[in-house]
Amino acid sequence: MPGEGPPLIPEYHDSGDPNRYGIRVPFVRPALPAAETIARMAAEVIQSGRLTKGPYCERLEAAVARRLGVRHAVAVSSCTVGLMLVYRALDLAAGSCRSRRGSGDPCEVAAFDALSRFGVAKTASRSEPLGEVIIPSFTFLAAPAAIVWNNLRPVFVDAEPDTTNVSVAAVRAAITPRTVAIAACHNFGNPCDIAALEALTQEYNLPLVVDAAHGFGASLHGRPVGAGGTVEVFSLSPTKLLVAGEGGIVATDCDCLAHFVRMGREYGNDGSYDALFPGVNGRMPEMSAAIALEGLSLLDDISADRNRLARAYRDELGDLPGIGFTQTMPGAVSSYKDFSITVDPTRFGMTRDGLRRVLAAQGIETRAYYNPPCHRQTAFEHFHDRSKPLPVTEMLSARSLALPIGAHVDAAVVREVCDVIANAKQAV
Numbered sequence: 066m067p068g069e070g071p072p073l074i075p076e077y078h079d080s081g082d083p084n085r086y087g088i089r090v091p092f093v094r095p096a097l098p099a100a101e102t103i104a105r106m107a108a109e110v111i112q113s114g115r116l117t118k119g120p121y122c123e124r125l126e127a128a129v130a131r132r133l134g135v136r137h138a139v140a141v142s143s144c145t146v147g148l149m150l151v152y153r154a155l156d157l158a159a160g161s162c163r164s165r166r167g168s169g170d171p172c173e174v175a176a177f178d179a180l181s182r183f184g185v186a187k188t189a190s191r192s193e194p195l196g197e198v199i200i201p202s203f204t205f206l207a208a209p210a211a212i213v214w215n216n217l218r219p220v221f222v223d224a225e226p227d228t229t230n231v232s233v234a235a236v237r238a239a240i241t242p243r244t245v246a247i248a249a250c251h252n253f254g255n256p257c258d259i260a261a262l263e264a265l266t267q268e269y270n271l272p273l274v275v276d277a278a279h280g281f282g283a284s285l286h287g288r289p290v291g292a293g294g295t296v297e298v299f300s301l302s303p304t305k306l307l308v309a310g311e312g313g314i315v316a317t318d319c320d321c322l323a324h325f326v327r328m329g330r331e332y333g334n335d336g337s338y339d340a341l342f343p344g345v346n347g348r349m350p351e352m353s354a355a356i357a358l359e360g361l362s363l364l365d366d367i368s369a370d371r372n373r374l375a376r377a378y379r380d381e382l383g384d385l386p387g388i389g390f391t392q393t394m395p396g397a398v399s400s401y402k403d404f405s406i407t408v409d410p411t412r413f414g415m416t417r418d419g420l421r422r423v424l425a426a427q428g429i430e431t432r433a434y435y436n437p438p439c440h441r442q443t444a445f446e447h448f449h450d451r452s453k454p455l456p457v458t459e460m461l462s463a464r465s466l467a468l469p470i471g472a473h474v475d476a477a478v479v480r481e482v483c484d485v486i487a488n489a490k491q492a493v
């Protein structure tokens with residue numbers, strides 16, 4: 066039977082020993098600054114005695130804000146924590162921007178209108194339904210988790226088949242008086258339609274929260290993604306193009322939002338030791354900030370390399386019936402945080418999972434992002450209205466297959482992976 070073979074490689078495992086599962090071609094390897102550079106910075110940080118809240122964090126924030134063209138880049142311990150703090154801070158910022166209305170602060174002009182429904186809808190009454198955040202289901206589970214952690218309700222909507230990003234039409238159709246925010250994501254580093262989403266959120270006075278976890282290395286009309294919507298939140302975990310070890314960046318033009326995210330990463334403490342709201346320890350350690358700061362200078366080259374690899378994959382696989390590719394919008398450059406194809410089981414003659422097994426048997430590690438989609442995950446399925454099917458999400462979940470990409474992949478590896486796929490097709 067085609068596709069039979071060893072069990073699927075577990076989705077989440079300690080990849081410290083890539084041979085544990087007989088992996089020859091790992092799914093990902095982080096591209097990092099030279100080991101000697103990291104060692105020098107580590108020695109400097111240790112000698113300084115400032116392991117957290119130090120100069121590297123400040124320098125990283127300033128460099129990222131410059132690169133993205135935003136007023137604030139707040140370094141946090143992860144993208145998940147960044148998103149959690151953003152939904153909490155949006156509520157606080159709504160009140161703050163409201164009270165500062167008319168003060169001439171440049172942030173309030175943009176922020177007040179966008180935030181005007183957030184706090185009101187969320188805090189109107191405990192007995193009222195939870196404020197709703199419209200979010201694609203075809204995204205990573207951290208995004209709805211951040212919403213639910215803030216006692217908000219995720220309303221899952223469908224994706225566009227070509228880009229895999231959220232369908233703007235589906236978002237529009239899901240807006241109700243309970244909607245307090247719209248969430249989007251640059252899936253796999255492929256920029257989502259920020260202009261259309263901004264037009265929609267402005268029309269309805271709603272904040273737009275962009276999960277830019279995969280965003281470093283992507284650009285839109287020649288500018289790095291990150292300045293869109295009310296706020297964009299990046300991840301700097303080891304599978305990303307810009308790596309801190311673990312870390313995140315909250316990028317926004319809203320002074321109030323940035324203020325409350327900064328406070329939130331410090332337990333909700335503004336320095337007076339009187340917590341204004343229950344925050345977390347969401348700080349980025351100095352060592353992580355130093356690695357990311359150094360990594361910034363490599364980012365454009367890393368993105369160019371990944372784009373070259375993506376082109377090579379397309380060239381090799383382009384003629385195979387049943388293999389589909391993600392489209393980018395005009396003017397958009399993906400970071401290719403992931404190179405994800407779709408496998409049409411009828412035309413290819415084998416399911417995505419069957420092809421995964423064939424690749425695994427050759428020691429080639431892949432991922433099935435995002436399967437299951439968020440609206441079918443245990444933590445979130447009860448939020449989903451089953452009378453509203455998400456056919457594109459279901460299709461993408463069943464068919465998407467992310468192939469190895471990164472510093473450890475070269476043209477020869479691409480050819481090898483593609484040969485295995487082509488041979489699998491021929492064998493059916």
Ligand SMILES: Cc1ncc(COP(=O)(O)O)c(C=O)c1O
Binds near residue numbers: 143207276278279301
């Ligand atoms: C789309 C997306 N959002 C959020 C996250 C969470 O990022 P972090 O691991 O930095 O919390 C990830 C992690 O990979 C992700 O892929």
